[in-house]
Amino acid sequence: MTQTPSTGLPRPTPQLDIDTEPFWTGGKDGKLLIHRCQDCGYRVHPPTTFCPTCDGRNVIPEAVSGRGTVVSCTVNHKQWLPGLPVPYVLAFVAIEEQDDVRLVTNITHCPAEDVHIGQKVEVYFEQAADIWAPLFKPVGA
């Protein structure tokens, strides 16, 4: 995995527990881990070990491709904090494997005004303390 410079955006540290830790730390090994029901195949996000589709409990983290599509986005131009690098893009990305698994993330590696709904993107990870935040960039960027 290519090392990429930090976006410089401050990241709140999520509370890690047995359900959420794989999602927030999979990036250490370059993997985007999404919980998946082993009985019916449904992917469950935010991560939990309960399947809302079949009521199963056999739900474990599995690596996905890391490819996705921007389904919603907005550009923040306001410098809410001193030193906050603007503009930056906040987006919902639907993973390639299942449209209703949507991650709140940033889109980087392209001008903010170029980000658009329907854009194909791929994951990379930005480490902040003990978490690896999944961020996205245009495919091939």
Ligand SMILES: [Zn+2]
């Ligand atoms: Zn299930």
